[in-house]
Amino acid sequence: xxxxxxIDASVxxxxxxxxxxxxxxxARNLIGDVDNTTLVTSSLSIADxxxxxxxxxxxxxETVTAKQALNDLTELTIVxxxxxxxxxxxxxxTVLNIKMREAVTIEAAFTxxxxxxxxxxxxxxxxxxxxxxxxxxxxxNDKENADx
Numbered sequence: 001x002x003x004x005x006x007i008d009a010s011v012x013x014x015x016x017x018x019x020x021x022x023x024x025x026x027a028r029n030l031i032g033d034v035d036n037t038t039l040v041t042s043s044l045s046i047a048d049x050x051x052x053x054x055x056x057x058x059x060x061x062e063t064v065t066a067k068q069a070l071n072d073l074t075e076l077t078i079v080x081x082x083x084x085x086x087x088x089x090x091x092x093x094t095v096l097n098i099k100m101r102e103a104v105t106i107e108a109a110f111t112x113x114x115x116x117x118x119x120x121x122x123x124x125x126x127x128x129x130x131x132x133x134x135x136x137x138x139x140x141n142d143k144e145n146a147d148x
Contacts, residue, residue, distance in 0.1 A: 003036065003037045003038070003116065004037070004113050004115055004116075005030075005037055005038070005114060005116045005117075006041065006042075006105070006108065006112065006116065006118070006131075007031075007039055007041050007045070007076070007118050008041070008042075008105050008117065008119045008120075008122075009041075009046070009048035009049045009052065010119050010120035011027055011030070011118050011119060011120060011136050012046070013052045013053055013057075014027035014120070014136060015028060015069070016053050016057070016061060016069065023137075026137065026140045027136060030136065030139060039076045039077065040078075040108075040109065040112050040114055041073065041077075041079070042078065042079040042080075042104070042105065043081050045105070046070060046078065048101075049069075050067075053066050053069070054066045077112065079111065079112045081108065085104065085111060086104065088107045088111075089103035089107045090103070092106050092128075092129075096128065098122075105119065105122065106128055106131065110131060115131065115132065116131065116134055116139065117132070117133045118134055118136055118139045119133060119134075120135060
């Protein structure tokens with residue numbers, strides 16, 4: 001059975017976070033091991049990724065490196081943020097009392113049929129709209145347990 005896994009910007013930036021080597025390795029493992037898994041992100045998440053790695057890291061990535069990474073991330077399935085998704089996110093934001101960016105993430109994952117959201121910012125170990133929300137560490141632990 002194939003899983004669809006939504007990866008938000010908080011996990012994408014871990015790919016280059018030299019200050020969090022364990023999380024960096026986990027993110028690279030998640031991205032690199034895609035057997036029976038479709039990795040999904042959104043246009044908002046990759047834009048947030050680019051901004052984070054070029055302006056908010058303790059050691060920002062060089063522009064050329066960040067652009068190459070962004071280009072590589074376009075190999076993932078990308079959910080485009082349109083007005084219908086934003087309108088649905090406003091309802092999710094209201095019902096769950098969360099930030100709009102988080103609601104957009106949930107709606108992007110929902111509309112693309114994802115089973116999981118991997119994130120470091122949303123409350124984990126919850127299920128919202130049938131989508132299991134996991135931290136990077138939890139997702140890797142779940143994967144290891146499934147491999148046993």
